[in-house]
Amino acid sequence: MHRTEIGDISLETLTAGDGRPLLFLHGGDYFAQHRDFFESLARRWRVMAPRHPGFGGSERPDGFRTVHDLAYLYLDLLDRRDLRDVVLVGSSFGGWIALEMCVRCLQRIGRLVLIDSVGVKFGGREERDIADIYALPSGEHLRRTFFNPARIAPDYSAFSDEEAASIARDRAATALYGWRPYMHNPGLLQWLHRVRVPTLVVWGEKDGIVGPGYGEKLCLSLPDARFELIRQAGHYPQIERPDEVADAVERFVRAEVL
Amino acid sequence: MKVWHFSEMAYHPAWPELGESYRVIIPSRLYDPKIGADLYDRYLDEWALCDELGINIMTNEHHATATCADSVCTIPMAILARETKKVRLLALGMPIGNRNDPIRVAEEYATIDVISRGRLEMGFVKGVPFEIPPANTNPAELMERFWEAHDLILKAMTSHDGPFNWEGTHFHYRQVNVWPRPWQQPHPPVWMPVGSPGSASEAAARGMTIGVLNTGWVRTPAIYQAYRKTAAETGRPVTLDKLAYMALIGVGDTREEGWRRADQILGYSRTSGIVAPQFMNPPGYASDAQSAQALKTSGAGFRAGRIQSRAGRNIDPRTMSVADAIDAGLVFAGTPDDVYGQLLAFYDHVGGFAHLLMMGQGGLLDHKETVANLTLFSREVLPRLSELA
Numbered sequence: 001m002h003r004t005e006i007g008d009i010s011l012e013t014l015t016a017g018d019g020r021p022l023l024f025l026h027g028g029d030y031f032a033q034h035r036d037f038f039e040s041l042a043r044r045w046r047v048m049a050p051r052h053p054g055f056g057g058s059e060r061p062d063g064f065r066t067v068h069d070l071a072y073l074y075l076d077l078l079d080r081r082d083l084r085d086v087v088l089v090g091s092s093f094g095g096w097i098a099l100e101m102c103v104r105c106l107q108r109i110g111r112l113v114l115i116d117s118v119g120v121k122f123g124g125r126e127e128r129d130i131a132d133i134y135a136l137p138s139g140e141h142l143r144r145t146f147f148n149p150a151r152i153a154p155d156y157s158a159f160s161d162e163e164a165a166s167i168a169r170d171r172a173a174t175a176l177y178g179w180r181p182y183m184h185n186p187g188l189l190q191w192l193h194r195v196r197v198p199t200l201v202v203w204g205e206k207d208g209i210v211g212p213g214y215g216e217k218l219c220l221s222l223p224d225a226r227f228e229l230i231r232q233a234g235h236y237p238q239i240e241r242p243d244e245v246a247d248a249v250e251r252f253v254r255a256e257v258l
Numbered sequence: 259m260k261v262w263h264f265s266e267m268a269y270h271p272a273w274p275e276l277g278e279s280y281r282v283i284i285p286s287r288l289y290d291p292k293i294g295a296d297l298y299d300r301y302l303d304e305w306a307l308c309d310e311l312g313i314n315i316m317t318n319e320h321h322a323t324a325t326c327a328d329s330v331c332t333i334p335m336a337i338l339a340r341e342t343k344k345v346r347l348l349a350l351g352m353p354i355g356n357r358n359d360p361i362r363v364a365e366e367y368a369t370i371d372v373i374s375r376g377r378l379e380m381g382f383v384k385g386v387p388f389e390i391p392p393a394n395t396n397p398a399e400l401m402e403r404f405w406e407a408h409d410l411i412l413k414a415m416t417s418h419d420g421p422f423n424w425e426g427t428h429f430h431y432r433q434v435n436v437w438p439r440p441w442q443q444p445h446p447p448v449w450m451p452v453g454s455p456g457s458a459s460e461a462a463a464r465g466m467t468i469g470v471l472n473t474g475w476v477r478t479p480a481i482y483q484a485y486r487k488t489a490a491e492t493g494r495p496v497t498l499d500k501l502a503y504m505a506l507i508g509v510g511d512t513r514e515e516g517w518r519r520a521d522q523i524l525g526y527s528r529t530s531g532i533v534a535p536q537f538m539n540p541p542g543y544a545s546d547a548q549s550a551q552a553l554k555t556s557g558a559g560f561r562a563g564r565i566q567s568r569a570g571r572n573i574d575p576r577t578m579s580v581a582d583a584i585d586a587g588l589v590f591a592g593t594p595d596d597v598y599g600q601l602l603a604f605y606d607h608v609g610g611f612a613h614l615l616m617m618g619q620g621g622l623l624d625h626k627e628t629v630a631n632l633t634l635f636s637r638e639v640l641p642r643l644s645e646l647a
Contacts (some may be wrong), residue, residue, distance in 0.1 A: 065399075135283075135391060137536050138556070156553045164550035172542035172549070176398035 001057070004050050011050040012057035017042030019082045020110075020253075023074065023219075024049040027092025027116075029167070030176035030236055031056060037238040040246035045087060046132075049205050052097075054173030056166045063080060067093075067119070067177050067185065071100035078108040085110035089252055092116055096185070103191040111253050112199040114218065115245065116207050116235050118183040120192070122217045130183045131209045134175075135171060144208025146234040185226060192221045199225035200252040202245060204233035224254070259612055261641040262348055263308045263506065263632060264316040266326035267301045267334070273324060273525075281323040281388050292471060293462060294327060300625040302337060306616075307629060311636035316348040316615055318383075321392035321616045325530045331381075332366040339374035346489030347374055350383020350449055350469050350615075354411065355404035356393035361436060362427055362498035363407070364414040367639070368440045376441035379545040381449040381469070382408050384457070387544075388537040398542025403428045406451060415445040438459075449502070453477075455484035462488035465491075466579035469615055471504040472527070475587030476566040478503065486609070498647045503604070506583065508591040509635045517580045519631050520591035524583060525621015529573050592637035601639075605646060612647035 004013040016038060022045035027035065032050060032134060041047045052070055056062030063069070075099065078086055083177035088109050090098030095117020102112055124131045133141055142149040199222050203215035212229060219227040228248050238245040267506045272288040273280070275647045318332050320326035328334060338347060347467075348575040349369065352363050371378040384404055388395045406426050413422070414436040417531045421433040440446055451463045451469040471479055482501055489496045506527065508520025539552045550643065565573040567585045583589035590600040605611065619628040 134540060135536060137534065141536075157555070159550075161547070161550055161553055161554075164553045167553055168541075168546045168549035172398045172546070175396060179398070180394055181394040195561040252608045 002076070004048070006073055006080060009053060009061060011053065011075065012055075013051065014038055014049040015047065017045055020045050020085065021081075021085060021088060022047050022087040023083075025074065025090040025094030025097045026052070026055075027094050027236065028178070029170055030152075030154075030239060031170065031235070032163075033154070033239045037242035037246060040242050044246070044250055046223045048077075050074075052173065053095075054176060055123055055124060055170045060173065065176065067096055067100055068175070071095045071104060072159055075101055075105055075108075087111045087249070088115070088214075089113040089115065089249065090117060092118055092235060093174060093183065095185070096118060096178075098099075098186075099183070099188060099192070099195065102195040102197060103188070105130055106195075106197050109197055112127075112195065112197050113252065114122065114199065114200045114215075114251050115238055116204055116210060116215065117201075117218060118178075118210055119185060120182045120189050120218060120221065121181070121186055122189070122214065126242060129210065129214055131210070132182070133209065144234065145236065147204065147232045147240055149205045152236075152239060166204040175217060191219060196223050198252075200229045200249065201225050203227065203229055204235055204240070205229050205231050205237070206236045207231060209235040228252075259614055259647040260314055260346070261614045261616050261635075261640055261643065262314040262316040262346075262502075263305065263615065263618045264318065264350075264615050265301055265304065265628075266271075266318065266320070266530075267298065267328040268526065268529075268621060269297065269324045269327040270525065270622055273529060275531070276324060278532065278533040279537075280325050280529050281320075281534075282391050283534060284322070284324060288324065289327075297327065298316070298334075300628075301610055301619070302334060302341070302411060302626050305338050305633065306341050307632060309345050310474075311344070311632055312640060313616070313632060313636055314346045314348065315342065318350055319353065320386075321389055323388075325526070325532075332370060334377070335370050336366075337375070339370045339377070339493060342377075343460055346377045346379055347469075348449065349381050350379075350380040350405075350451055351383045353383045353385035353389055353393070355400045355409035356385050356389055356395045358395075359394075360407040360410045360453065361414060361431060361434060362435065364411045364436045367411075368436060368438050369550065370417055370441055371440040371446050372438045372440075376446075378440075378442070378446040379449055379467075381447045382411075382466075383451055383508050387540055388533045390540045390543065392641065396542070399428065399541035400543060410537070412445060415440050434563075454505065455480050458482070458485040459488040461485065462494070463492050465489075465494055465500070467500045467502060467613070469502045469504060469613075471615070472565070472588060474565060475568050475585070475604065475607060477564075477568065482608050482611070496609045497559070498612040501584060501611035502615050503608070503611050504615035504617060505587075505601070505604075506589045506591075506617040507597060507631070507635060508580075509594055509597050509631055509639060510592070511634070513592040514594060516592040516596060519623060519627055520580045521585070522588050522623040522627070523617055523620035524580065526587065527578060527583065527588065527623070531575050595606070597635070597639050598642050601643075603644075610647060614643070 050059040096113040096119025201219040219225045233240040264590045319331040422436040449467045510516035590597045
């Protein structure tokens, strides 16, 4: 794993491939399960997939407490590397970061892909748009996360202490950034009109964490978005259907967007 | 040695219906307020009796649970502040990392201190992991919030020259000005429950009294040792009155009677850990290393090994017998001589402590039995404890 320095901050980062820059922003968990997807992406683009501050082996400066800090950090990254026409891809919690970046500054972003993203509140105060993953029994959590949990769910008992601690850090950091308000910014919906960039909203048909209906609403709330459902996939379609999702991204990126 | 009577005011009538979780998700339709009112009444009567028996009073709080129907520890304390006249009142205590308004905590504590004419002892509590969902506080920031709230509350209780400003990481006020000011100066004594050497050191560095709960024969010595070490390193006098230990106590005219009472009080230990697993370790609550172990063992190892026999055998709290619990140092039970002997052995084993937090009521122990338990203890055991500490 490479490291990316952004100012004083050092992030564990996967980098691979050549060509147009693609920045992938991961979700709360299962970073290690992205290998096939990253390989598939790296055959087409220059992929950068940083581990967010506080996750895995990435440090978190004390002042980093909100998703806004992450959005500014990655905008800084694009500036410092002078990256242009970037394909920005965000999954789940990473989709939220991507949206927060896009409402702030689109200068370096050429395409936006949101995969089963969170970050926006559509329903009323007693409606739960996003499943409370912290209140789900582990079996149900897995069934809601993956179309085929048995194929994907890691056997944590075989993990080294270090690998397991890395997962613990992922989960603690997700909680830190997303606990309350839960996985969304109450003010974000009113600014989504600023996301004036061609956008693809990709969704796992069987996502039980945040359902396809949420994805459709998100798509309708964005100025220039189209929706694509991935069959036989849950909350992380890029893990369960890596080539299919990468193909969808490629079709979208290559297409002449009006 | 000071003795404090503690009860969780359990709503035990619901227990048979609760299944695999006694906390967080249990519906309150299982609570009958008419039965609940009678229970509050008797528990308060038992504490009021303590004023005559010379036993001090301790309350605590938990949320969304039938194991502890005291969800605001200052409410029974406010009642007892006026109903009692002599004994001291320990709230152990307020989960200040989970409460959203530390100023309100300072106001509640200061008011009780004044009503009781200076008999309050203030507990500040981190809170067990399953207190997170009812409060919906961020588990990854809990201890930061705890210490910031602690600092703010103490400053608010000791500032008497008009408002001050507080713009911290977690709490923001521009006009902090708490009324009433507390009776005790500069503020009532501060307590914190601890369950590990690390938190004992943090308390020692601040001169807090530690209440050590459910750590038993095997885990308690290292906790006290950490406290003594840090106190010495930070130049504070190491006195036994900074150390407290909680035990479940069943005393009877016969050993059998004492054990029977202890067995009923053990209903507390057998039920309080029955929690749906997804609430046992919220992300960021424990250290990365602890959470890593929980992950590798599907959570099974997270709290296992917390109760051990003297020989190091793991004891399952859900099925723990009186004999197991005595061996583990969680229970002192039997005749007054038995109880004193067990207490003395524990006292010597851990290096002494000046506060015995006595769970004199727990689980299904009824009012009559609780009164008998407390009365016999005060008559036959309490006088002997003046020799200790």
